Amino acid sequence: MTFMIRTALVTGGAGFIGSHLANKLLQNKYQVIIFDDLSNGSGRSNLSKKIKLVKGSILEASKFESICKKADVVFHLAVKPLTMSFDNPEEVVKINDYGTYLVAKICTKLKCKMVHVSSSEVYGTALSVSMKENHPLLPTTIYAGSKAASELYVRGFEKSEGLKMTIVRPFNSYGEYMRDDTYAAAIPNFYNRLSRNLSPIIHGTGKQTRDFTHVEDTCEGIMLADQTKNALGDTFNVGQGKEIQIVEIAKIIMKKYQELSNKKFKIKLRFEKPRKGDVMRHRANISHARRILGYKPKIDFNEGITRYLKWKLGITS
Numbered sequence: 028m029t030f031m032i033r034t035a036l037v038t039g040g041a042g043f044i045g046s047h048l049a050n051k052l053l054q055n056k057y058q059v060i061i062f063d064d065l066s067n068g069s070g071r072s073n074l075s076k077k078i079k080l081v082k083g084s085i086l087e088a089s090k091f092e093s094i095c096k097k098a099d100v101v102f103h104l105a106v107k108p109l110t111m112s113f114d115n116p117e118e119v120v121k122i123n124d125y126g127t128y129l130v131a132k133i134c135t136k137l138k139c140k141m142v143h144v145s146s147s148e149v150y151g152t153a154l155s156v157s158m159k160e161n162h163p164l165l166p167t168t169i170y171a172g173s174k175a176a177s178e179l180y181v182r183g184f185e186k187s188e189g190l191k192m193t194i195v196r197p198f199n200s201y202g203e204y205m206r207d208d209t210y211a212a213a214i215p216n217f218y219n220r221l222s223r224n225l226s227p228i229i230h231g232t233g234k235q236t237r238d239f240t241h242v243e244d245t246c247e248g249i250m251l252a253d254q255t256k257n258a259l260g261d262t263f264n265v266g267q268g269k270e271i272q273i274v275e276i277a278k279i280i281m282k283k284y285q286e287l288s289n290k291k292f293k294i295k296l297r298f299e300k301p302r303k304g305d306v307m308r309h310r311a312n313i314s315h316a317r318r319i320l321g322y323k324p325k326i327d328f329n330e331g332i333t334r335y336l337k338w339k340l341g342i343t344s
């Protein structure tokens with residue numbers, strides 16, 4: 028594939044996925060600028076010093092527009108997280124929807140390509156597996172609803188105003204620099220509890236499944252969405268194509284944590300009430316991304332979780 032140097036603007040680039048994406052783009056000869064208000068991101072310390080970071084909110088339209096003028100492509104990842112949608116849904120809707128509307132509007136005006144990073148959450152619980160891109164959108168949380176609506180605004184700009192865009196729907200991503208604060212997801216939550224000799228907490232039965240995908244694979248899919256000409260106007264699942272139960276993940280982490288840290292403990296899982304709007308089953312069908320983007324996940328769960336735990340434990344070998 029021939030590929031010219033491009034300038035990429037990554038919104039939310041100080042976040043978990045955004046920081047990995049920014050570094051990856053840099054390694055792939057893009058010039059990279061990040062636009063992030065630094066409200067949540069866990070990936071700031073992951074960023075290469077060669078990457079320019081502009082602090083600003085996507086709601087500051089004129090500031091965003093002046094930076095966007097320098098870009099050939101905007102990778103839009105700025106987001107308020109799922110768990111925030113339980114305690115501050117208005118903020119989630121404001122940033123994930125109105126914010127995306129502004130980004131799409133400015134990209135349209137400047138004739139800049141937009142790779143919109145949506146989420147598998149838009150599907151809700153799988154009606155059947157594996158889930159193709161034409162699976163109905165049945166969001167079960169305000170966050171998922173906000174991500175579904177954001178896609179529709181981007182699609183609206185494409186159809187009515189000629190925005191050049193591609194939509195990517197990553198499935199649950201995990202890896203180094205994942206947030207472990209109030210809004211942490213299952214994997215860092217399990218780790219945090221274990222490292223304090225506490226039982227990992229499972230919400231519901233733990234039989235819910237997710238298609239956990241290492242962040243490097245997620246970023247490969249997102250980058251390919253820009254590099255593939257006939258991806259324009261299309262939507263792609265980016266996942267591993269496999270499902271794993273949450274309870275299995277907790278057990279794997281317990282086992283690997285003991286191996287890697289040389290600690291032995293007898294900790295039982297703790298089961299608590301289900302989380303509101305929890306998706307029960309997810310497995311991506313990635314055949315469309317394979318065929319059009321040439322996307323191929325490389326890191327299986329075993330390897331990916333070992334990498335994450337080694338990073339957490341400061342093991343460099």
Ligand SMILES: NC(=O)c1ccc[n+]([C@@H]2O[C@H](COP(=O)([O-])OP(=O)(O)OC[C@H]3O[C@@H](n4cnc5c(N)ncnc54)[C@H](O)[C@@H]3O)[C@@H](O)[C@H]2O)c1
Nearest residue numbers: 039041042043044063064066067068084085105106146200
């Ligand atoms: N993490 C996952 O498992 C996952 C799965 C599917 C889809 N996604 C999508 O990937 C994208 C990135 O997710 P993440 O997990 O890296 O999230 P994250 O919370 O780690 O990063 C989001 C970034 O957006 C920034 N941000 C928030 N509000 C902003 C604003 N108003 N203006 C500018 N920046 C703002 C935050 O400071 C943060 O750095 C999101 O669009 C999310 O929906 C994530």
